[in-house]
Amino acid sequence: MSDKEFDLIIIGGGPGGYVAAIRAAQLEMKVLLIDDRQADDGKPAPGGTCLNVGCVPSKALLDSSKHYHHVQHDYAAHGISVDGVSMDVGTMIERKRKVVKQLNGGLLQLFKANKIEFANGRGKLLADREVEITPCEGETYRARGKHVILAAGSVPFTIPNVEIDGEHIVDNVGALEFDAVPERMGVIGAGVIGLEMGSVWKRLGSEMVLFEAMDELLPVVDKDMSRAAAREFKKQGLDIRLGTKVAGAEVTDGKVKVTFTEGDEEKTDTFDKLLVAVGRRAASDELLAEDSGVELTERGQVKVDEHCRTSVSRVWAIGDLVRGPMLAHKASEEGVAVVETIAGQHGHINLDHVPWVIYTDPEIAWVGKTEKELSEDGVEYKAGSFPFAATGRGLAMGEAAGHVKILADAETDRILGAQIIGPSASEMIAEIVVAMEFAGASEDLARIIHAHPTLSEAIHEAALAVEKRAIHKAN
Numbered sequence: 001m002s003d004k005e006f007d008l009i010i011i012g013g014g015p016g017g018y019v020a021a022i023r024a025a026q027l028e029m030k031v032l033l034i035d036d037r038q039a040d041d042g043k044p045a046p047g048g049t050c051l052n053v054g055c056v057p058s059k060a061l062l063d064s065s066k067h068y069h070h071v072q073h074d075y076a077a078h079g080i081s082v083d084g085v086s087m088d089v090g091t092m093i094e095r096k097r098k099v100v101k102q103l104n105g106g107l108l109q110l111f112k113a114n115k116i117e118f119a120n121g122r123g124k125l126l127a128d129r130e131v132e133i134t135p136c137e138g139e140t141y142r143a144r145g146k147h148v149i150l151a152a153g154s155v156p157f158t159i160p161n162v163e164i165d166g167e168h169i170v171d172n173v174g175a176l177e178f179d180a181v182p183e184r185m186g187v188i189g190a191g192v193i194g195l196e197m198g199s200v201w202k203r204l205g206s207e208m209v210l211f212e213a214m215d216e217l218l219p220v221v222d223k224d225m226s227r228a229a230a231r232e233f234k235k236q237g238l239d240i241r242l243g244t245k246v247a248g249a250e251v252t253d254g255k256v257k258v259t260f261t262e263g264d265e266e267k268t269d270t271f272d273k274l275l276v277a278v279g280r281r282a283a284s285d286e287l288l289a290e291d292s293g294v295e296l297t298e299r300g301q302v303k304v305d306e307h308c309r310t311s312v313s314r315v316w317a318i319g320d321l322v323r324g325p326m327l328a329h330k331a332s333e334e335g336v337a338v339v340e341t342i343a344g345q346h347g348h349i350n351l352d353h354v355p356w357v358i359y360t361d362p363e364i365a366w367v368g369k370t371e372k373e374l375s376e377d378g379v380e381y382k383a384g385s386f387p388f389a390a391t392g393r394g395l396a397m398g399e400a401a402g403h404v405k406i407l408a409d410a411e412t413d414r415i416l417g418a419q420i421i422g423p424s425a426s427e428m429i430a431e432i433v434v435a436m437e438f439a440g441a442s443e444d445l446a447r448i449i450h451a452h453p454t455l456s457e458a459i460h461e462a463a464l465a466v467e468k469r470a471i472h473k474a475n
């Protein structure tokens, strides 16, 4: 028997769950949002992986470390000399914590303002849309929702023979909290987290080695992009060892000895810290009672259709817990779409147009199909690209590495995909996402007036280059 009834119960208060809760409250639903995360001081810490140990703190450290790197390496070219530059890791980490804490507090205020009931504790889905809530403090109770959204997110994958101890061998959580710059740091996985967190600690002074099992860096983007990225990372001193598979790691005398295979050879290397960043899996353990009726995939994701419906009527699932890219904005938009569908509106999410960004320097961003995917699908396409080195703004800023590439259908000219490597790629990709959502053609981007001098002129020129009529480069 449930103690309470709600229009909607949401398990998980990350960018999927909390955004869904706010949208539901706007649509006058009575909402219970359950999230188990607490800060070090025991206060609730809503916002999920993204806010607490993911997107936000990693970007805070990426920004801090970028400032430090610029002062040391790039100011001289502008005629600015700075003597005696020093850096305090403690202050940097504290600034990051403050940013997170401020946003945690902001969310709690938003829940209050929207009259969302927030429970800091664990939720478990039982049969018939009943949820058992075990608060961090207090008695376990039950509630029933007319609808339930599962938004429990994801947790890091582990690998055999590499045990996370939180001190020498860490996952994303530990890599955001070092109290000193490791002299020599290893990373297993040159994926998104490996490249971002590897960049942070490299910029702050670590010798950085990344072990990557695949023979190719970033196979999710086209070769011209990944080659350009590899070139820049090499210049920065990131030692990315492709085709190396880590077999194990052990801690002795405060050092981590990593055993890995390179080709047929077994080798070892030693580090002060080792980050394990080999992907993430859905956090479906202990979320569902045996009789909940919710089906999982072989990989432990909650099985959903294109509208995020699970196998149980009026139980929905979103974000990292389900198929599709593990990205905060994808989770949030799924949350909004589900709630609007529940409210009888036309909730909609287009997984084909979800932008990706890797916040390295240069940034890497993409949306839609790559050349590789279009070729595999047998789609005829035209490509136009343009380098930042040929833009006035890029050169004036001293950030001219990288390029924009736009892919358009050979017959209809509709934009099918785009990739950007370069300064502010994270912001610029939005223009192309908008164009794609409006079913735009490369011609549309080519005809839109872009301010001069801006980085966005590289998008304009890449669109012109699709028809071989870029102005500031030979076509």
Ligand code: FAD
Pocket (backbone or CB within 6 Å): 011, 012, 013, 014, 015, 016, 017, 034, 035, 036, 037, 047, 048, 049, 050, 051, 053, 054, 055, 056, 058, 121, 122, 123, 124, 151, 152, 153, 154, 172, 193, 283, 286, 287, 318, 319, 320, 321, 325, 326, 327, 328, 329, 330, 331
């Ligand atoms: P989560 O954010 O994981 O939230 C789920 C919440 O539910 C968590 O607080 C969890 O503790 C809680 N929970 C789980 N089970 C229960 C339960 N039974 N009861 C109560 N609560 C429960 N994505 C981007 O788009 N941009 C980025 O820049 C970016 N950077 C990242 C950097 C790092 C280091 C990491 C690890 C991830 C990053 N991501 C980024 C990915 C992003 O964090 C996730 O895609 C996003 O958080 C998924 O949102 P979600 O709501 O599905 O789940």
Ligand code: NAD
Pocket (backbone or CB within 6 Å): 159, 188, 189, 190, 191, 192, 193, 194, 196, 211, 212, 213, 214, 244, 245, 246, 247, 277, 278, 279, 280, 325, 326, 327, 356, 357, 358, 359
């Ligand atoms: P990832 O999938 O991006 O990269 C993992 C890498 O580890 C892969 O390249 C894989 O080949 C490699 N690998 C696996 N096992 C290995 C082994 N034994 N030895 C060597 N290499 C091995 O995963 P991640 O970096 O852990 O990030 C997880 C997810 O979090 C991302 O896919 C993304 O969805 C999300 N995320 C997003 C952002 C962003 O949007 N900027 C930032 C961080 C994380």
